[in-house]
Amino acid sequence: MNKRTCYLVVAAILESWVYSVVILATVPMAAIGVVPAMLLSEVNISIFALIGMIMLVGMVVNNAIVVVDYAEVLRLKGTHPYEAVEEACHVRFKSLLMAVVTSIVSLLPLLSTGRGSEMKRPIAVVAIGGLIAGGMLAMLSIPAAYKIVWRIRFLWAKFRGREYGKTDDDEEYEDDE
Numbered sequence: 001m002n003k004r005t006c007y008l009v010v011a012a013i014l015e016s017w018v019y020s021v022v023i024l025a026t027v028p029m030a031a032i033g034v035v036p037a038m039l040l041s042e043v044n045i046s047i048f049a050l051i052g053m054i055m056l057v058g059m060v061v062n063n064a065i066v067v068v069d070y071a072e073v074l075r076l077k078g079t080h081p082y083e084a085v086e087e088a089c090h091v092r093f094k095s096l097l098m099a100v101v102t103s104i105v106s107l108l109p110l111l112s113t114g115r116g117s118e119m120k121r122p123i124a125v126v127a128i129g130g131l132i133a134g135g136m137l138a139m140l141s142i143p144a145a146y147k148i149v150w151r152i153r154f155l156w157a158k159f160r161g162r163e164y165g166k167t168d169d170d171e172e173y174e175d176d177e
Helices: 003-014 017-024 027-041 047-076 081-111 117-159 168-176
Strands: none
Touching (some): 003 047, 027 047
């Protein structure tokens, strides 16, 4: 699955092109942990390491979707976007931490040596390294990216001379009354 396909799938799930960028911004954060993990464990890039990377992207994107989706729920209830993403990170932190820890613990048996370890070990090393880095850094990158998106939206609305959230349709309804 290439980058465009991943972007389109996330955009379809969230029904937003913009939030897909916020979510996919967490993928490089996970990649930051992959390289040191592979160097420390002396694992070479192989098809199994690439399978681990595909697995890792799915787990990291899923964690980001949880945070962004909850921030959107809060925002639609009337919370300011900046406060919504901070609250979403605070509320969802425990569940994301549990998801990362259970994923890491479930991958530990793949690190064993013995028969077939050369096939299993790269998957585990890549996924564990990426989850450790991606799990920690995602909680920093998601709020930052989300706030940048909303800052641009607020500036665009100000540039157009409108209060954010007001559309041309709203003005038509006001004229009818």
